[in-house]
Amino acid sequence: MSRDLLVEIDGLNKHFPVRGGTVKAVQDVSFAIHRGETVGLVGESGSGKSTLGRLLLRLIEPTSGEITFDGQSVSGARARELRALRRRMQMIFQDPYASLNRYFTIERTLTEPLHLHGIGRNADERRRIAAEMLEKVGFGPEVLQRYPASFSGGQRQRIGICRALMLRPDLVVADEPVSALDVSVQAQVLNILGDLRAEMNLTMLFITHDLAVVRQIAHRVVVLYLGRVMEIGPVEAMFDCAAHPYTETLVAAAPSIDHVIRPAELVGEIPNPLSPPSGCPFRTRCAHAVSACASADMSLREIAPNRFTSCIRAAAPGAFGQAPGVQVPA
Amino acid sequence: MSEHEPVLSVQDLRVDFSIGGAFVPALEGVSFDVARGETLAVVGESGSGKTITSLALMNLLGARGARRQGRAILHRASGPVDLLAQSERAMCDIRGAEIAMIFQEPMTSLNPVQTVGDQICEAIILHEKCKRKEALERAGDLVALVRMPDPKRQLRAYPHQLSGGMRQRVMIAMALSCSPRLLIADEPTTALDVTIQAQILWLLRELQEKLDMGMIFVTHDLGVVNQVASRVCVMYSGQIVEQGPVRQVFDTPSHPYTRGLIRSIPRGRSAARLYALPGRVPPIAARPRGCLFAPRCQHALDGLCTTERPAPVEVAPGHAARCKRLDHLPAFERAPADVA
Ligand SMILES: Nc1ncnc2c1ncn2[C@@H]1O[C@H](COP(=O)(O)OP(=O)(O)OP(=O)(O)O)[C@@H](O)[C@H]1O
Ligand SMILES: Nc1ncnc2c1ncn2[C@@H]1O[C@H](COP(=O)(O)OP(=O)(O)O)[C@@H](O)[C@H]1O
Ligand code: SF4
Ligand code: SF4
Ligand SMILES: [Mg+2]
Ligand SMILES: [Mg+2]
Numbered sequence: 140m141s142r143d144l145l146v147e148i149d150g151l152n153k154h155f156p157v158r159g160g161t162v163k164a165v166q167d168v169s170f171a172i173h174r175g176e177t178v179g180l181v182g183e184s185g186s187g188k189s190t191l192g193r194l195l196l197r198l199i200e201p202t203s204g205e206i207t208f209d210g211q212s213v214s215g216a217r218a219r220e221l222r223a224l225r226r227r228m229q230m231i232f233q234d235p236y237a238s239l240n241r242y243f244t245i246e247r248t249l250t251e252p253l254h255l256h257g258i259g260r261n262a263d264e265r266r267r268i269a270a271e272m273l274e275k276v277g278f279g280p281e282v283l284q285r286y287p288a289s290f291s292g293g294q295r296q297r298i299g300i301c302r303a304l305m306l307r308p309d310l311v312v313a314d315e316p317v318s319a320l321d322v323s324v325q326a327q328v329l330n331i332l333g334d335l336r337a338e339m340n341l342t343m344l345f346i347t348h349d350l351a352v353v354r355q356i357a358h359r360v361v362v363l364y365l366g367r368v369m370e371i372g373p374v375e376a377m378f379d380c381a382a383h384p385y386t387e388t389l390v391a392a393a394p395s396i397d398h399v400i401r402p403a404e405l406v407g408e409i410p411n412p413l414s415p416p417s418g419c420p421f422r423t424r425c426a427h428a429v430s431a432c433a434s435a436d437m438s439l440r441e442i443a444p445n446r447f448t449s450c451i452r453a454a455a456p457g458a459f460g461q462a463p464g465v466q467v468p469a
Numbered sequence: 470m471s472e473h474e475p476v477l478s479v480q481d482l483r484v485d486f487s488i489g490g491a492f493v494p495a496l497e498g499v500s501f502d503v504a505r506g507e508t509l510a511v512v513g514e515s516g517s518g519k520t521i522t523s524l525a526l527m528n529l530l531g532a533r534g535a536r537r538q539g540r541a542i543l544h545r546a547s548g549p550v551d552l553l554a555q556s557e558r559a560m561c562d563i564r565g566a567e568i569a570m571i572f573q574e575p576m577t578s579l580n581p582v583q584t585v586g587d588q589i590c591e592a593i594i595l596h597e598k599c600k601r602k603e604a605l606e607r608a609g610d611l612v613a614l615v616r617m618p619d620p621k622r623q624l625r626a627y628p629h630q631l632s633g634g635m636r637q638r639v640m641i642a643m644a645l646s647c648s649p650r651l652l653i654a655d656e657p658t659t660a661l662d663v664t665i666q667a668q669i670l671w672l673l674r675e676l677q678e679k680l681d682m683g684m685i686f687v688t689h690d691l692g693v694v695n696q697v698a699s700r701v702c703v704m705y706s707g708q709i710v711e712q713g714p715v716r717q718v719f720d721t722p723s724h725p726y727t728r729g730l731i732r733s734i735p736r737g738r739s740a741a742r743l744y745a746l747p748g749r750v751p752p753i754a755a756r757p758r759g760c761l762f763a764p765r766c767q768h769a770l771d772g773l774c775t776t777e778r779p780a781p782v783e784v785a786p787g788h789a790a791r792c793k794r795l796d797h798l799p800a801f802e803r804a805p806a807d808v809a
Contacts, residue, residue: 183662291749292515321514321689323746326733330742348663355735355743392667394692396719396734402671405664408618408632424664 145310145342146172146195151204153190160413164190166366167437168204172310177336177343179357179374181350181389185412186363188346192312195344196228197221209309226256229308233315235299239287245298246283249273252305269305275338276301276331293324297331304335314346329355350393354378362386365412365420367437371447372456380457382448385421387457419449427452427459476650476683477503477526480540482553484525484707487534488754495521495753497707497761497778498539503651503683508674510698510715511687514730516750518707519687523653526552526685527570528560543567545650565596569644573656575636579628585639586624589646596647611642615672634665638672645676652677655687670696691730695719700787703727706750706761708778713788721801723790725766728801736804744804760793768794 153165164187172178180188193199195206197213206213208224216224232238239248249269250262259265270280276297287295296316303311313332317325333356336343347353353360353374360377362370362385370383381387392405407424410416418435422428431451439447443456452459482499485492496518503509511519524530526541541552545567555563564570572578580588589611593604612620615638628636637657644652654673658666674697677684686697694701694715701718703711703726711724722728729746748765751757757764759775766774773793781789792798 183664293749321749322691322730323514323733324749326735326743326745327747329735330745333742350663351735355741388664392663394663394666394670394690394696396691396695396731398695400667400670400696402668405667405671408634408665409662 143173144171145174145176145209146344147205147207148191148195149205149207151191151194151206152202153187153194153199154202157413162412163366163415164412165194165201168363168366168368169439170361170368170371172342172344174309174342175340176359177345177357179353179360180344180346180363181348181353181360182363183348183389183409185365185409187366188348188363189314190366191363192230192314192344192346195310195312196225196230198230226306227308228310228312229303229306231296231299231303231311231313231316233318235295236287238299239295239302241287244284244286245269245273248287248298249283249302249305252302256306258306269301272301272305275304275335277327291324293320293328296320296328300328300332300335304339304341307339308341310342310344312344312346315348316345317352318347318349325352332356350378350389351395362389365410365415367420367449368439368447369421369449371439373445376443376446376456382442382446382453382456383421383450384425384427384453384459388424419451474505474544475502475542476505476544477685478540478542478544479526480542482522482525482539482541483537484521484530485536485538486753487536492536493754494756495707496525499704499707499709501702501709501712503685505650505683506678506681507700508677508684508686508698510694510701511685511704511709512689512691512694512701513704514750515689516752517704519689519704520655521707522704523570523655523685523687527564527568527653528552528555528557543651566647567649568651568653569647569649570653570655571637571640571644571657573659575633575640576628578640579636581628584625584627585631585636589624589639589642592643592646607646608642611646612638614645614676615639615642617642632665633661634669637661637669641669641672641676645680648680649682651683651685653685653687656689657686658693659688659690666693667696673697691719691734703730706756707753708761708791709781710762710792711788711790712781713785717785717788723784723788723795723798724762724792725768725798726762727790729765732803760791768798770794 149169151165151168155162155164182188194201201214213224246266246269250265253259253265253268259268317328320328345356357374360374361368364385369385372382377386381390392400410423416423418433422432435451437449439449441447442453446456479499479501482496484496485494499522501509511522513519525537537553542549543552589608590604593607617623617638623635658669688694698715701715702709705726711718711727722731732744733746735743746765759777760779763769763774779791779793781791782795783789784795
């Protein structure tokens with residue numbers, strides 16, 4: 140394994156038994172995250188983004204597949220090892236309110252994990268560590284005595300970030316951390332995350348449905364649809380020229396003040412996850428679909444350097460007209 | 470299309486809420502016109518007063534000690550009426566026949582134990598006072614109008630069995646059942662996925678043109694404004710701080726708040742810092758004296774900006790901003806050197 144890789148995900152599956160069948164929330168997902176890298180995870184509602192994030196931290200158990208963190212198996216870790224691993228992996232949630240105990244002061248919320256992991260000799264020292272971290276997200280020490288309810292959404296998100304970083308983790312999984320915020324507050328929070336990422340050399344999995352946000356913060360992007368990876372590639376290259384028709388659709392549908400969306404680019408509903416289409420799950424909405432797509436093998440192909448796609452008709456980024464199955468030699 | 474014929478003219482709308490025995494202003498003089506066949510967007514951060522504006526027009530603020538002042542003239546075929554001067558009974562008729570409204574979360578306005586087909590029919594019977602058979606026919610037309618795929622099956626479904634996008638189509642169908650002159654849409658696509666949002670935005674745009682309705686479209690998303698509206702009101706702390714044609718406002722914003730919002734939008738090229746408008750919208754009980762935006766404005770001058778609310782100043786025909794220092798602001802740059 141390369142020393143450069145902090146996270147490796149290999150053949151990951153998560154099935155949820157539900158009334159009426161099984162939701163395959165994550166299907167055969169494999170990718171790696173380099174140290175210091177931010178990987179954006181994008182896709183529409185129900186594509187499996189949060190499930191993947193939770194699997195990564197082993198907040199839920201995979202149905203099958205392997206997750207390795209810094210050379211150590213996350214999936215195989217026993218309670219003790221897992222505790223040590225958890226200290227190095229933290230999560231930031233969309234709604235920090237739900238993750239902050241409203242009956243605890245900010246001080247208690249921030250210092251409890253320190254206590255739990257035996258960091259800081261006494262309460263004073265832990266309070267000092269908390270105050271230092273608060274300063275990094277733009278608060279003075281006076282907020283230590285306040286309760287979550289007295290903060291605005293953006294302020295709470297900064298507290299949530301602060302809490303996640305208290306243990307100085309190597310990896311942060313951020314699940315839609317700015318989705319509930321207004322654009323001005325979103326910019327404040329994204330800047331803080333970007334600064335801290337550099338300062339603390341953080342590796343991040345950044346989950347979002349907002350392409351403008353992912354473009355701002357990520358180095359590389361994984362695009363999910365109905366639990367499957369559609370495309371993986373460097374962020375700018377992907378925006379310049381998508382390697383998968385679904386990515387193209389997402390880019391076209393993003394409302395921007397610079398262009399007006401053309402209606403032809405948008406068809407269909409997201410299929411029921413209980414009965415996804417066979418082969419390529421995107422085929423019911425894809426303008427390039429041919430009959431072979433119904434039985435397509437969804438494994439990723441590298442169609443240009445570092446550009447991986449599951450589309451069988453992609454010959455090169457932006458070129459989806461090729462005869463089915465035509466492969467470009469890597 | 471009847472271009473400049475106004476359907477609604479709002480003049481100096483004020484709303485105060487009674488808090489602890491005193492009236493606290495929430496809307497401080499909102500004025501705008503909506504013409505037939507036109508969509509006017511109302512955009513601003515959360516807490517800026519967008520929803521209060523739409524609820525005040527519909528007289529749906531509830532009894533919680535809200536006081537409304539000003540005028541909101543609805544131009545009906547039978548002549549103009551002031552919405553703010555109507556009895557609740559009269560408003561009930563107007564809401565059913567002239568103005569319709571759709572909201573962010575259709576689930577809360579749909580009956581969970583009745584099929585959506587029955588609900589659409591009921592709305593039609595209520596408005597058109599027709600028989601069930603005619604209502605069924607009309608329901609068929611409406612679901613075709615909102616482009617529901619497989620309408621027969623969808624009409625037999627209960628709300629929870631439909632996707633968010635389909636539920637919103639049902640809401641739009643019900644809203645259109647009375648052939649309104651004016652449609653008020655408050656964040657109707659905020660809870661939807663981008664591809665579905667884009668479809669609904671297109672649908673609304675198309676329907677608004679086809680039916681020659683006026684539409685007020687409330688959103689916090691400037692990108693969405695660009696998809697549906699021809700004119701935009703930028704709202705801040707209970708006032709419209711800038712108003713004008715969409716393209717003009719986005720390309721050459723005048724008010725420092727509009728400029729800050731536009732510059733805060735992420736535009737990619739990872740790693741670059743974003744421009745971040747400092748602070749946030751104050752609660753209504755903590756509004757500053759003078760210009761509402763002054764505490765967050767980098768151009769604020771003590772005295773000039775902190776004594777009275779700035780009045781709207783026309784910067785181009787049909788384009789106005791509430792700022793005292795318009796002549797002294799630098800030319801707008803989307804990504805100024807200090808951010809790049
Ligand atoms: N505990 C669970 N039990 C059953 N089904 C689940 C469970 N958790 C997730 N799912 C299903 O798995 C799929 C993926 O869900 P997930 O929450 O990961 O999506 P997401 O991409 O995060 O979506 P969103 O953008 O809405 O947050 C969905 O179909 C969801 O309904
Ligand atoms: N019934 C009420 N009583 C007191 N304050 C209210 C009431 N309804 C809304 N407000 C306040 O008015 C402001 C604007 O609210 P709203 O119109 O809902 O904003 P938005 O622009 O997000 O739709 C907010 O500060 C809100 O807290
Ligand atoms: S595999 Fe077929 S259906 Fe899927 S994205 Fe490619 S062309 Fe479209
Ligand atoms: S009036 Fe003054 S404080 Fe208000 S926006 Fe203009 S310059 Fe800024
Ligand atoms: Mg999620
Ligand atoms: Mg609102």
